[in-house]
Amino acid sequence: MARRRTVPRNRAEPAPALKRLWAPWRLAYVQDAAAHRTVQCLFCIGRLGPAARRERLVLSADRHVVVMLNRYPYNNGHLMIAPRRHVASPELLTLGEGAAVAAMIAAAVARLRRAYRPDGFNLGANLGRAAGAGIAAHMHWHLVPRWEGDTNFMPVAAGTRVLSELLDQTFARLAPLFKTAR
Numbered sequence: 689m690a691r692r693r694t695v696p697r698n699r700a701e702p703a704p705a706l707k708r709l710w711a712p713w714r715l716a717y718v719q720d721a722a723a724h725r726t727v728q729c730l731f732c733i734g735r736l737g738p739a740a741r742r743e744r745l746v747l748s749a750d751r752h753v754v755v756m757l758n759r760y761p762y763n764n765g766h767l768m769i770a771p772r773r774h775v776a777s778p779e780l781l782t783l784g785e786g787a788a789v790a791a792m793i794a795a796a797v798a799r800l801r802r803a804y805r806p807d808g809f810n811l812g813a814n815l816g817r818a819a820g821a822g823i824a825a826h827m828h829w830h831l832v833p834r835w836e837g838d839t840n841f842m843p844v845a846a847g848t849r850v851l852s853e854l855l856d857q858t859f860a861r862l863a864p865l866f867k868t869a870r
């Protein structure tokens with residue numbers, strides 16, 4: 689006689705590799721990006737004054753690199769790190785630009801560790817629209833702090849924003865750590 693399954697097939701846990709943060713508010717971002725694709729580039733901040741940069745959630749900007757909060761974050765402290773120059777792919781960066789971006793990524797990891805004590809990070813870039821880039825023309829790295837259990841908790845709160853910290857609070861918390869901003 690076949691042994692009875694102790695867990696029904698449709699209630700089995702998904703394989704770990706298939707687990708994702710479930711962030712329904714990001715639909716607004718996808719729609720927003722589609723609607724405003726041709727208006728202006730989020731990462732090209734060259735002529736913006738301090739107020740406009742704050743509105744855009746820019747934490748720091750130097751000669752080669754800009755760092756900003758993601759307005760539609762996957763998690764608290766979700767940063768985006770981009771070269772100042774409007775290029776779509778890393779092989780288009782100069783060695784100096786690439787080194788500056790790499791140094792800023794390392795600094796940002798250290799600053800997020802200090803501010804949030806995360807258990808880990810997701811760090812990566814989507815190159816091209818086919819790969820999921822919302823703004824494909826200006827490449828950028830996403831840096832997302834992660835905590836043990838955040839994938840387990842978030843799907844439970846279906847349809848609600850579950851981030852525990854508002855964007856303004858996140859900005860106030862991180863801006864002092866990026867105070868080379870100009």
Ligand SMILES: [Zn+2]
Nearest residue numbers: 729732774826
């Ligand atoms: Zn740009």
